Amino acid sequence: MGSTITEKILAAHCGKKVVEAGEFIEPKVDIALSNDVTGPLAIKEFRKSGVKKVFDKNKIALVMDHFTPNKDILSAEHVKFVREFAKEQKIKHYYEGGNVGVEHALLPEKGIVVPGDVIIGADSHTCTYGALGAFSTGVGSTDVAAAMATGKVWFKVPQSIKFVLTGKLNKWVSGKDIILYIIGLIGVDGALYQAMEFTGPLCKKLTMADRFTIANMAIEAGGKSGIFTPDEITEKYIAKRAQRKYKFYTSDKDAKYHKTLEIDCSKIYPQVSLPFLPSNTKAAKDVKKTYIDQVVIGSCTNGRIEDLRVAAAIIKKGKKVNPNVRTLIIPATPDVFSQALAEGLMKIFMDAGCIISAPTCGPCLGGHMGILAAGERCVATTNRNFTGRMGHTKSEVILSNPAVAAASAIKGYIATPDEI
Amino acid sequence: MSDMILKGKVHKYGSNVNTDEIIPARYLNTTDPDTLAKYCMEDIDKDFVKRVKKGDIIVAENNFGCGSSREHAPIAIKAAGVSAVIANSFARIFFRNSINIGLPILESPEAVKAIKNGDTVEINLNKGIIKNLTKKEEYKSQPFPEFMQKIIKAGGLLGYIKDN
Numbered sequence: 001m002g003s004t005i006t007e008k009i010l011a012a013h014c015g016k017k018v019v020e021a022g023e024f025i026e027p028k029v030d031i032a033l034s035n036d037v038t039g040p041l042a043i044k045e046f047r048k049s050g051v052k053k054v055f056d057k058n059k060i061a062l063v064m065d066h067f068t069p070n071k072d073i074l075s076a077e078h079v080k081f082v083r084e085f086a087k088e089q090k091i092k093h094y095y096e097g098g099n100v101g102v103e104h105a106l107l108p109e110k111g112i113v114v115p116g117d118v119i120i121g122a123d124s125h126t127c128t129y130g131a132l133g134a135f136s137t138g139v140g141s142t143d144v145a146a147a148m149a150t151g152k153v154w155f156k157v158p159q160s161i162k163f164v165l166t167g168k169l170n171k172w173v174s175g176k177d178i179i180l181y182i183i184g185l186i187g188v189d190g191a192l193y194q195a196m197e198f199t200g201p202l203c204k205k206l207t208m209a210d211r212f213t214i215a216n217m218a219i220e221a222g223g224k225s226g227i228f229t230p231d232e233i234t235e236k237y238i239a240k241r242a243q244r245k246y247k248f249y250t251s252d253k254d255a256k257y258h259k260t261l262e263i264d265c266s267k268i269y270p271q272v273s274l275p276f277l278p279s280n281t282k283a284a285k286d287v288k289k290t291y292i293d294q295v296v297i298g299s300c301t302n303g304r305i306e307d308l309r310v311a312a313a314i315i316k317k318g319k320k321v322n323p324n325v326r327t328l329i330i331p332a333t334p335d336v337f338s339q340a341l342a343e344g345l346m347k348i349f350m351d352a353g354c355i356i357s358a359p360t361c362g363p364c365l366g367g368h369m370g371i372l373a374a375g376e377r378c379v380a381t382t383n384r385n386f387t388g389r390m391g392h393t394k395s396e397v398i399l400s401n402p403a404v405a406a407a408s409a410i411k412g413y414i415a416t417p418d419e420i
Numbered sequence: 421m422s423d424m425i426l427k428g429k430v431h432k433y434g435s436n437v438n439t440d441e442i443i444p445a446r447y448l449n450t451t452d453p454d455t456l457a458k459y460c461m462e463d464i465d466k467d468f469v470k471r472v473k474k475g476d477i478i479v480a481e482n483n484f485g486c487g488s489s490r491e492h493a494p495i496a497i498k499a500a501g502v503s504a505v506i507a508n509s510f511a512r513i514f515f516r517n518s519i520n521i522g523l524p525i526l527e528s529p530e531a532v533k534a535i536k537n538g539d540t541v542e543i544n545l546n547k548g549i550i551k552n553l554t555k556k557e558e559y560k561s562q563p564f565p566e567f568m569q570k571i572i573k574a575g576g577l578l579g580y581i582k583d584n
Contacts, residue, residue, distance in 0.1 A: 037448045040451050041451045041491055050582050078449065138489045139513060140490075140491040140516055140520055142576060143517075143520060146581060149578075149581070189509065189511070192512065222483060222486065277436060384440070
């Protein structure tokens with residue numbers, strides 16, 4: 001019997017010919033990631049192990065992106081604590097200040113994570129790198145601490161669900177809409193403990209940006225990972241960036257799946273997830289007039305240059321954002337920011353009355369830079385709309401793609417780009 | 421290994437209790453367990469910390485602990501005095517984190533269905549038996565694996581790695 005791409009990558013990292021779903025393994029990790037929220041805990045735990053040096057200073061990434069630029073004294077102390085550890089251990093991939101971007105946009109952009117890798121991160125959206133054809137999953141700080149000490153992590157090999165994406169995309173439909181639609185279909189625990197493998201003829205037409213967005217939200221369906229088969233689009237993206245050798249794996253034709261779901265994507269219209277679960281999806285065009293107070297365009301889900309281009313085109317057409325809507329533009333990385341400047345997108349945003357922020361996770365998790373008051377409502381290109389996620393427990397977050405977010409910023413209510 | 425017995429009053433919740441509700445991000449600028457404990461469950465049950473007593477048990481339906489990977493969530497629960505969480509199912513990162521920091525968690529749909537808020541429950545981790553002392557009933561779960569019990573006794577995964 002054949003193996004899935006996930007089983008092949010995991011087998012290669014624990015020196016086995018094959019591994020099977022359900023088996024406990026201890027693979028080597030290529031990158032262990034943490035940030036300014038989870039890093040301090042990981043370092044404290046690492047100290048408990050009695051190990052003096054990290055297993056490999058080139059295989060650890062510490063990205064200070066959540067509450068930075070430091071939002072308060074305690075956050076500043078956290079970053080200082082991690083910075084001192086990074087210096088002491090000579091960590092190669094330490095990012096802070098003008099170098100920092102939202103971790104899951106930054107690491108692929110810098111070629112720190114590559115196809116065929118096993119990556120763990122003390123951040124649930126670590127599953128993003130599956131877009132490259134890597135096994136990548138979120139864990140806790142203690143897991144990262146153990147990996148920093150030993151270079152390994154324990155896993156149960158996940159079963160895989162195969163999503164066969166077919167059809168032709170409707171106008172304004174992007175990776176975000178595909179993944180929101182799927183989460184709406186299977187629920188927030190529809191892929192619990194499982195690998196979500198995205199295949200099918202439509203995949204060949206999905207850009208890397210779309211793939212990152214789709215893999216990024218696998219966790220919102222409870223998934224352990226999301227993964228795409230690497231192809232020429234992956235090759236084009238990674239060849240110029242990769243800091244290490246990489247390897248493309250593909251699933252065998254006779255690989256075993258827990259189940260296979262065909263998703264006819266031509267049925268999908270731009271989606272929104274209404275409060276308070278990502279699975280509470282609806283086509284944006286079917287939502288009754290809902291006024292909003294804020295729009296956030298950014299995050300590890302949708303803060304890439306492709307996202308800003310889509311948003312800028314709509315905002316340019318609408319000229320000004322609605323005066324009742326605070327519209328925050330948060331480029332995910334410094335490179336995205338520079339590129340947006342070079343293309344004139346930032347001028348469009350400024351002229352329209354948007355607020356432009358430094359790269360940060362910021363409001364996505366209710367950290368800073370755009371917190372909501374009681375009764376306020378925000379359309380966001382982020383990934384979670386739980387109770388109180390962006391601020392007060394009586395505030396609301398509606399998830400969407402960048403086109404719907406931009407259209408809503410202009411109209412002042414949840415709108416579709418066709419209304420502009 | 422002698423049997424690990426946990427006993428306390430139940431605080432019951434529904435499905436998809438997420439880590440933002442267990443410990444909101446506004447408190448993630450600290451890693452101190454006692455500080456985190458003060459805000460435990462704040463966004464789903466404001467008075468939880470006023471009611472909770474040492475040894476108490478959280479019971480919930482599906483997908484408990486979904487969302488963010490923050491280990492602060494099980495740390496807050498443990499530091500608030502909760503001795504165990506019983507649910508139909510757990511989100512996978514929360515599951516790992518709980519084991520790694522030494523918070524006992526058990527899956528038992530049978531127990532979740534029968535136990536009511538405020539019941540007093542006694543858990544035998546070695547045998548995987550949950551006794552409802554209020555209702556005088558008994559439910560089954562999986563026995564808690566010995567290595568996980570050792571992690572709990574060592575105060576977490578890193579303590580366990582050091583001991584072994």
